[in-house]
Amino acid sequence: MPTNMKYGDLIQFEQIESVIQLLDAGRPDEAKKLVATYVISDDMAERISKLMVPQLSFDESVDHKGVLIVGNYGTGKSHLMSVLSLVAEDAAYAPMIRHPKVAEAVAPIAGRFKVLRIEVGGLQMPLRQIITLQLERFLEKLGVDYTFPTADKELNNKDSFEEMMAAFGEKFPDQGVLLVVDEFLEYLQSRRDHELVQDLAILRQIGEVTKHLKFRFVAGVQEAIFDSVRFQHVADSMRRVNERFTQILIDRQDVSFVVSARLLKKTADQQNKIREYLTPFAKFYGSMNERMDEYVRLFPVHPDYLKTFEQIHFTEKRGALKTIESAMLAILDQDVPTDRPQFISYESFWNTIKANSVLRADPNIKEVMRVSEVLESRVQQAFTRPAYKPMALRVINALAVNRLTTGGDIYIPIGPTAAELRDALCLFQPGVEDMPGEPAENLLSMVQTVMREVLKTVNGQFISKSQDTEQYYLDLKKDIDYDAQIEKRAEALSDDALDRAYYSAVKVLMECSDDLRYPGFQIWQYQLEWQERRVERMGYLFFGAPNDRPTAQPERDFYVYFIQPFDKPKFSDNSLSDEVFFRLTGLDDDFKRHLSSYAAALDIASTASGGAKAIYHSKAQDFLRAMSKWLQEKQMTAFEITYQGKKKNLQDWVKGVSLRDRARLGADERINFRDVVSVISGLLLGQRFVDLAPEYPAFSVLVTEANRKQLIGNALRALAGGTRTKDAAAILDALELLDGDRVDPANSRFAQEVLNRLKAKGHGQVLNHSELLSVTSDVEYFAPIKYRLESDLLVTVLGGLMSNRAVDFA
Template structure:
């Protein structure tokens, strides 16, 4: 089976020129061979053809076809222009959608094609070419000279008019290629003119049958090349449309032109490739793509697109040549017969011009060396063919990295296997996973290539496993390092080892403690006390260690592993030794490589020095990783003559718990060294500081100052933070939440020393701290407290009033406790001495206790050291401060009674000032919370006397607040009650008088001595109100009996009769409405009880408010009797009105017109002079029909009054008679007066 049996190969031209379309033989071929993807068809049919058509609904513009070299730009313009010129080409278009759309332009144009490469202006080129075109097509027209026209659009209109006379059914299509190159060649001023002319071309297309189509290599409107003429470009862009050609179309052209296949051929290819698919990661999933592009590997074109020095047509031409070369050869059965991108390397190597390219030449050089070495001395001949393909693939890939051929990226072994379709015959017999077996073969080949060239020219990224040609690796640095490593001394290896340990112990950024020696001041945690202890870390043995001053708590030694020094281990309690014993080949290789690289870097320069240093860093990283991983078993720790591995030291101990690690955290090398050293030294630490504090938080050299500072701020009255509590608790100065130094051994030791000095003597700093300047301790053999911690204890004693701390220029006692927070810790640490406080002032303290309402005898009790007086003092102070705060808050807003403020503005200001003074005085007593602090009491008898008046003001405020609180609600009730009763009610006047009397008395009674009198007066006034209101409520509201009468009246037969008669037009219905209103206004309420009224000043059921009642205030029972009588009068009146009107002669004449039954009802009524009971609807209808000849005129009493007063008042009887007659005449005007009936509403 040959390749020619599986594809219908159709070669392509390397270059298509626009002018080829002018030759008929070429033209037909151009149309027939143009391959169009669905995406491209959409752009042609929806954008390009409508713009070229004569459709007047389209906003016609000029057209620019944008596409890079080799994307088919000239081919597309050739095809479109040929169809526009001759409709016969329409049927040759290979895409149905485009062929159908092309009907809009097929054969409708005379076409002129040009390629521009001239120095002439664009106008001169276009007009010259158009004149030649017009002459060729029988049209005589000459464009006017450029300097004779105002604009060119008029010239184009004249040209098209002349053209239309000869070719009335055609348009003109001007097609221009190489347009971008022309524009790039133009100078700035000339380019502006050219763009202006181009804009005019785009504008004339809107109304003329002139179309302009040009091809450009990039979208000129977005190009940075033309930013200097951006304004001109913007105006051109408004009149041009762009058709963009996608770069992805190359694969489509390859599949449809070069490699077209029938369904049978595709099936045969699929069968062929399927047997190899299991060796590759994605061939099965991408099988359709593999089949469509066979024999070209899908990654070939993708890789080709990333080559920056090639054109798209280069891919097509290269593939054409490579396919032609294998077309008549057999398809291999022992490997996938695919053309992969490594094949392109042959094209590169055969092009001598590329050698001079600085981005290609170095790759060619390295590739040739690699190829030559593999050809000559490859150690695995079986894999040689694969090795050569790998080198070619890596060489091509080296050119796809955006122009940077030195960037360390490349394909992995798996990517090389898949993208090159690498295959090794016999791999199918290995029995493992096919893809993994093939990958192993590829990895072996890569390793053998590297081995063949001694590690030169090709590298592998350690993190990503990517292989790439390393163009800088023209010296085998690894080989140089390995040669140097062979000659290294043990001392050099020890130095390398210490280099790794320095990094792992995180000492790289720390200065050594003694110049020239690898010794550092170093802390480790004393786990049992959660505090760091300071010592030294040294690389080497004790006899090499310099004398480090001052001495500290411990020494940790890392001993040289390759050339360990001889020394005597004295089994000292403060020395820990670490030895690396588990040396294997790996760590030896890393150490020697590191030492050799460092040694070579010291004598190298330039780039080589940097490479050696990078190699050293890599080796150091490998060393560190090994040491980290092998630490627990490879290290031995010796302490006081006992040697165990790290793993043995941690038996029964949780390293994670010791380090307090989270779930996602892991211990590093340094952490483990610290924990093991701490385990070894814990007894030593306990021996040298047996009574050192135990902390609840970790205390380090760094945070100790902060913790002590938090404690001092808390003692000075600040917030007691978690840090402050932790420090105070560790120093035994807390009893629960209370600060109490009675159980602090550290505080009691200081007091004991001070007491031993005798009365009036001081305890100097030097008597409390001893040792060198940098390593001072309080009681170094027992407590071993650092100066920071001693200051915290001294601060507690100042707080308790037990001492006075003397510092430079001042003394801090409990009265100046805030200075503990204000002064710097360094200043406090340099205190001068400690002295005892003064004695208690009994007289002042007695006065203070009396002022606060406490027993004066407590003052004497305080001198005896009892804490009970302090407790009662603080309790009284706390209560008094609370009272003052409440009084101060309520002074303005709540001292209002019966709607009036009890204090004047001046009084409020004075009282507020006094309360503030009392508050300040009282709060000033809160720091004196120990008997010792009372010795520093900073107040005198005058201060105490001044507060007595202030306490009187506080009492007055509280009494007035109590009065307002007790009687305020009643006063508020009475204020509302005044608004409920009518203003002239006697009780209202009684209430106003009582309020005036009480407020006048309160103006002088600031202590509310007469509160009982006020209480009695208000209570009586409320009782009187209840009596008055209930009396008025009973009068204004219907009781149970009256409510029944009202209900009966609503159903009364008289009222029912009137409602029936209201349907007769002559009836005065306003009387009925008025009666209903009066009845509705009578409200019923029998639910009011006195307890409800006592809570709210008006009835909660009917909301009766006498002040809001309108009209005469008559008893409701009387009103309902009057309404009953009024109902009789109203019904009699209505009855008489009907009789009078029915007795009218005119009306009687209508009786004969009524139905017999209706006539009978009326005659019976007239005869009896009594309304039927009940009034039936038939009666109402009969009367209404009988009176239908009459017209009702309704007037109100107000109408009559206004008529009679028309001429003023007073008036004579004649005047009134005349006015009334004029009123009647006005209302009767135009009507038959005999049929009118006035009804007064």
């Protein structure tokens, strides 16, 4: 399809009358237009020809009955009754009927009737009184003198109708009377129980008199009244009426035909362009390819629009044809998008409903509107996937419309599946076409992602998903305000609870595991880089004050404390060289709100169950992320670090960091929190490490707990004659064992200490490998070097050196 094609270029748009009124057929200037513009589908033509015309004819072989034309508002009941009544009144109208089969079939009734058209909606008189008064006036205009007995003097209604038709027949012997009634259901629904029974009795009798008289009765109703639960209280009367009436249904296919033939009429060229436009997208949907002719014929209205519209029950008349016409008028001058299939689908009708303030008087519609507004507001404000937000809003509108299609029960737990939403709305997300795999499944996965995100955004409020059927629906009673519950609980939290929440956030930022060395205490083994010597030192990270921590074994080199910010502990800071304290001092309202909400959500989750428990946990994670983000963004000024009595914030301590470590920390303030803590703590504890191991070797590569084993192995393999890797050279060089490329322990302080120790063992002895390792693993012997934790590295490498050289001290 060419680019920049507008919707108006693809259809022969023809506006329709907003409301067809039965009484318009009595106006000559309107009559021809009504007949000429009535579009009839083949199925409808079959029903008119085979069911309706025979009932109106005078054919004596037919068991004549009354006729009810059944269809929802806006489906063309009044138009059909107008056309047939005009033809029955004047045969000249028959050739104007657009469907040839119907034009031929109406011959037996064409011009055979005097027609009385009435509307009964809003009237309060008994049905007998309405009909008899209207017939009397009608007959008077025709010059027929007849008056019905009053109701209190009527002995037999059927006898009165026979007398009326006899009087009529004297003047019009070859014609009959056709009474056409509109707004009939509205009238019946307004009647009280005892009144309704009397009205149904006269209706039954009217149906019965048509059997033998040239009197015909046609009425239009909005639903099949004989099957309606609204009249179950008069079921017996309805059953008797049903026996004397034939129902002619105007179904969705008939309306669909009218839409395509009048509103959305297309030339063959236009249909080809639409088919070309839709074909690339057909693979993304369950049945578009199989129903392509229908999609093309109704474009840009989605074929399922009318199906859903038909199921909606309103107290206000809302015609499907007029609604579609309004939607079309709004887009005629718009470009057809080339990157997605765009239809007028049933969710768009929700905007029409919202714009009609009268509908809020309906309690069901009002309740669905209330819930929809809450959900839409939540998605507008808090949806975390911006690219999917338009799809999310369309889905919410679709669920709102769908909620009104359940026969008046807005609480029944049924709705569309994700696949049905995909297909009925033609949901699409640019980019899905580039994904590998099956296109329809890929798009379905996107729709399911959107549904999960919607549920998450609204905290599960007002939307449910059936586990058995995978159907989504507005759950109007699921009105727990989780945010309000959390806010209420947050107001009553203790300082201790807030501290626990704070430590949960710090635990995430510090990447601490759940594996505690001392259960009951939040203490972890922790490594810091001794930056001058490029080696990690082992210590402890503790959440709390020194007087609260356990006696940690084995003893390590340092302690990093995070002090409680709310329930501040009392302890003496003895300005020890192995202790660094982190305090959160730059608290603001945002952090307090995130923190208290997180603590409250966790607290409520601990006693909640089922879906509510999962929602509170999910909200807790949201608050934790917000708190963690705040800590990371504000860390440079929010934290005060104390070391040996000196207090500075992170920003001031960073000024003392080397250029190399500044590069490690990054260029801006949004840097990894754990790295900041490690670098600053390592800087402050540098002298502490020097005091512990003043002669410890300096490495050119960082030696960590994670890579120590590998570095040792590389060094040993090099001593044994293997390849000397860069890492092996770095270790040997740090131990002063290299003289250029040659291994020579002569200038190594560490090797000489080993030699001296070996010499002390005895003159002329040769030590085997195990004896060498025994000697070099003597911690006390290496006390002057203060190697501490790294004894395994030094001892193993030096022991390997001595063993490989088979040192002889004789």
